[in-house]
Amino acid sequence: MISLNGSVFLNNSLTGASKSLSHSPQRRVQYPVLVAAVSSNGRSGERNVTLLMENTLKEMRDDSAAAEVEPKFAVGGGVEDVYGEDQATEDQPVTPWTVSVASGYSLLRDPHHNKGLAFSEKERDAHFLRGLLPPVVVSHNLQVKKMMHNLRQYQVPLQKYMAMMDLQEMNERLFYKLLIDNVEELLPVVYTPTVGEACQKYGSIFRRPQGLFISLKEKGRILEVLKNWPQRKIQVIVVTDGERILGLGDLGCQGMGIPVGKLSLYTALGGIRPSACLPITIDVGTNNENLLNDEFYIGLRQRRATGQEYAEFMQEFMTAVKQNYGEKVLIQFEDFANHNAFDLLSKYGTSHLVFNDDIQGTASVVLAGLISALKLVGGNLAEHTFLFLGAGEAGTGIAELIALEMSKQTGAPIEESRKKIWLVDSKGLIVSSRMESLQHFKKPWAHEHEPVKELVDTVKAIKPTVLIGSSGAGRTFTKEVIEAMTSFNEKPIVLALSNPTSQSECTAEEAYKWSQGRAIFASGSPFWPVEYNGKVYLSGQANNAYIFPGLGLGLIISGAIRVHDDMLLAASEALAAEVTQENLDKGLIYPPFTNIRKISAHIAVKVAAKAYELGLATRLPQPENLIAYAESCMYSPNYRSYR
Ligand SMILES: NC(=O)C1=CN([C@@H]2O[C@H](COP(=O)(O)OP(=O)(O)OC[C@H]3O[C@@H](n4cnc5c(N)ncnc54)[C@H](OP(=O)(O)O)[C@@H]3O)[C@@H](O)[C@H]2O)C=CC1
Numbered sequence: 001m002i003s004l005n006g007s008v009f010l011n012n013s014l015t016g017a018s019k020s021l022s023h024s025p026q027r028r029v030q031y032p033v034l035v036a037a038v039s040s041n042g043r044s045g046e047r048n049v050t051l052l053m054e055n056t057l058k059e060m061r062d063d064s065a066a067a068e069v070e071p072k073f074a075v076g077g078g079v080e081d082v083y084g085e086d087q088a089t090e091d092q093p094v095t096p097w098t099v100s101v102a103s104g105y106s107l108l109r110d111p112h113h114n115k116g117l118a119f120s121e122k123e124r125d126a127h128f129l130r131g132l133l134p135p136v137v138v139s140h141n142l143q144v145k146k147m148m149h150n151l152r153q154y155q156v157p158l159q160k161y162m163a164m165m166d167l168q169e170m171n172e173r174l175f176y177k178l179l180i181d182n183v184e185e186l187l188p189v190v191y192t193p194t195v196g197e198a199c200q201k202y203g204s205i206f207r208r209p210q211g212l213f214i215s216l217k218e219k220g221r222i223l224e225v226l227k228n229w230p231q232r233k234i235q236v237i238v239v240t241d242g243e244r245i246l247g248l249g250d251l252g253c254q255g256m257g258i259p260v261g262k263l264s265l266y267t268a269l270g271g272i273r274p275s276a277c278l279p280i281t282i283d284v285g286t287n288n289e290n291l292l293n294d295e296f297y298i299g300l301r302q303r304r305a306t307g308q309e310y311a312e313f314m315q316e317f318m319t320a321v322k323q324n325y326g327e328k329v330l331i332q333f334e335d336f337a338n339h340n341a342f343d344l345l346s347k348y349g350t351s352h353l354v355f356n357d358d359i360q361g362t363a364s365v366v367l368a369g370l371i372s373a374l375k376l377v378g379g380n381l382a383e384h385t386f387l388f389l390g391a392g393e394a395g396t397g398i399a400e401l402i403a404l405e406m407s408k409q410t411g412a413p414i415e416e417s418r419k420k421i422w423l424v425d426s427k428g429l430i431v432s433s434r435m436e437s438l439q440h441f442k443k444p445w446a447h448e449h450e451p452v453k454e455l456v457d458t459v460k461a462i463k464p465t466v467l468i469g470s471s472g473a474g475r476t477f478t479k480e481v482i483e484a485m486t487s488f489n490e491k492p493i494v495l496a497l498s499n500p501t502s503q504s505e506c507t508a509e510e511a512y513k514w515s516q517g518r519a520i521f522a523s524g525s526p527f528w529p530v531e532y533n534g535k536v537y538l539s540g541q542a543n544n545a546y547i548f549p550g551l552g553l554g555l556i557i558s559g560a561i562r563v564h565d566d567m568l569l570a571a572s573e574a575l576a577a578e579v580t581q582e583n584l585d586k587g588l589i590y591p592p593f594t595n596i597r598k599i600s601a602h603i604a605v606k607v608a609a610k611a612y613e614l615g616l617a618t619r620l621p622q623p624e625n626l627i628a629y630a631e632s633c634m635y636s637p638n639y640r641s642y643r
């Protein structure tokens with residue numbers, strides 16, 4: 001290869017005008033000039049070019065052999081026809097060379113390197129940008145200010161979302177600087193609640209594909225599909241099959257908004273390099289009739305594959321991921337329906353570095369919130385009684401981690417700790433008389449009690465100190481429910497975890513109003529501060545976004561090969577430790593997101609330390625100063641200077 005003006009030209013025996021291959025001394029077959037340029041950092045283009053070169057060489061050999069029989073073509077490059085396309089006949093295959101040079105026009109359209117108006121005068125000269133930009137040179141900060149100004153003009157959240165996605169596709173570092181510098185304001189745009197609406201309307205708003213779509217059409221070829229992704233060094237994959245998107249149900253292929261959103265938080269909140277993140281949607285069909293009948297739907301138009309067909313497809317996917325990216329790529333399962341989620345986690349938890357965000361990440365964030373909340377209400381976990389509305393991934397995941405922590409604190413067997421925790425599903429309180437018909441993940445929670453159907457009656461019967469909504473069913477914490485909680489608790493702890501906002505079990509305003517300002521409240525999607533009786537109440541966001549970026553960073557920096565429950569507990573403790581007295585005084589059981597990068601680094605340190613302690617870390621020796629190491633590994637969105 002030779003480098004010229006920032007371009008790299010493949011220069012081997014194939015380059016040079018009308019290079020000929022002479023496999024046979026008798027016959028000579030002329031081939032077009034093959035010159036391919038790739039961007040100077042050798043990113044996506046290089047592998048593709050190499051592959052194309054290999055394929056072309058193979059074709060040449062095949063053609064050459066064919067030419068022994070009958071020379072079909074005699075192609076030579078025309079004037080400046082470096083690819084030999086001018087003279088190619090219709091039945092003659094040509095290679096669709098892509099030329100991408102990290103300079104000039106292409107540089108402006110490469111989101112990883114583009115700086116827009118922030119290119120310096122020197123860079124404009126060195127990279128052939130003169131005339132392609134207006135003359136002004138602006139700072140990164142001014143670009144952020146302008147983008148925020150523009151975003152604030154949009155009244156409709158979905159418009160903000162689309163503007164953010166466009167920016168991500170146009171100038172990645174500006175996107176991340178914007179998100180990091182304005183995290184409280186922009187999190188609800190790129191994440192819940194707006195991402196929910198974006199997924200619902202994904203078919204209509206779809207402009208450019210993000211991430212990898214792996215559908216049943218690719219069965220048997222998943223490894224090949226993974227190789228089409230331009231980046232080789234992937235550290236985190238967030239994968240969904242779109243069957244349980246937030247509390248919005250089956251959105252099929254349109255669930256892609258979720259892995260894309262989660263991974264943008266991995267970068268912005270956890271400092272994982274964007275090029276190391278890969279969003280994937282597995283499309284095995286959808287059972288959503290509206291989507292199946294929607295002419296703009298972008299996924300497979302068939303009902304979901306299930307059973308063996310589904311399992312085999314996932315097996316091929318998991319095997320291909322490990323084969324392509326190695327043992328240490330983190331796979332986060334996201335928004336799978338519970339009939340697959342638990343099985344996938346237990347099946348791959350022992351062979352891959354996997355975790356389920358809805359089961360485990362949510363558990364960790366809620367436990368952290370409870371550790372903080374108990375500082376306000378007093379008592380330890382074992383002295384409290386917990387009631388969940390919703391006994392699926394989030395509900396049973398959280399319940400199990402609480403029980404685990406309770407047992408660690410008291411030394412009691414986990415079966416004993418579980419007895420302090422009650423769950424309600426769509427059929428009512430989970431009790432032992434229902435055991436036979438319960439899904440396996442509910443069985444540990446089937447305690448002795450008479451059946452109770454209504455939530456309000458359950459609250460009155462169980463008298464919980466903590467009420468947690470994880471049902472995906474909005475408006476289920478009614479006035480009567482909150483009033484019942486308030487009748488026997490001085491400070492009822494109420495967590496409405498369901499997303500997006502439309503599915504929240506109650507609003508912050510309702511929680512404070514119906515409890516006469518006594519509730520300690522947090523929710524999965526954010527609520528504005530509430531004024532009640534002349535006092536302003538701030539509620540925290542009980543969302544796994546506090547955990548997965550730091551957890552992922554900790555796993556990566558330690559080179560962990562498996563996720564262990566003790567890492568989730570460590571993450572909870574680390575997050576709870578970030579809640580200040582000042583936060584608690586305001587009723588906040590989570591720290592503000594403004595400090596999230598520092599918080600993620602601290603979570604990462606505790607997770608990494610646990611990985612070393614458990615013998616699951618492979619990055620040896622252990623760095624002496626883990627916090628300094630974690631921080632040094634974190635991606636910064638600052639522009640780089642181009643030589
Ligand atoms: N804040 C956060 O960080 C997170 C929030 N979530 C949210 O939690 C919600 C649930 O997610 P997940 O646990 O994965 O979903 P699942 O489908 O696994 O579980 C839902 C559970 O809620 C029960 N349920 C549904 N409707 C009602 C109702 N009207 N009354 C009583 N119970 C009901 C279901 O009952 P049955 O089993 O009988 O069908 C099931 O047990 C979603 O809205 C999701 O967005 C999830 C993860 C993280």
Ligand SMILES: CC(=O)C(=O)O
Binds near residue numbers: 335499
């Ligand atoms: C936050 C999240 O993961 C969910 O609602 O599914």
Ligand SMILES: [Mg+2]
Binds near residue numbers: 335
């Ligand atoms: Mg989720």
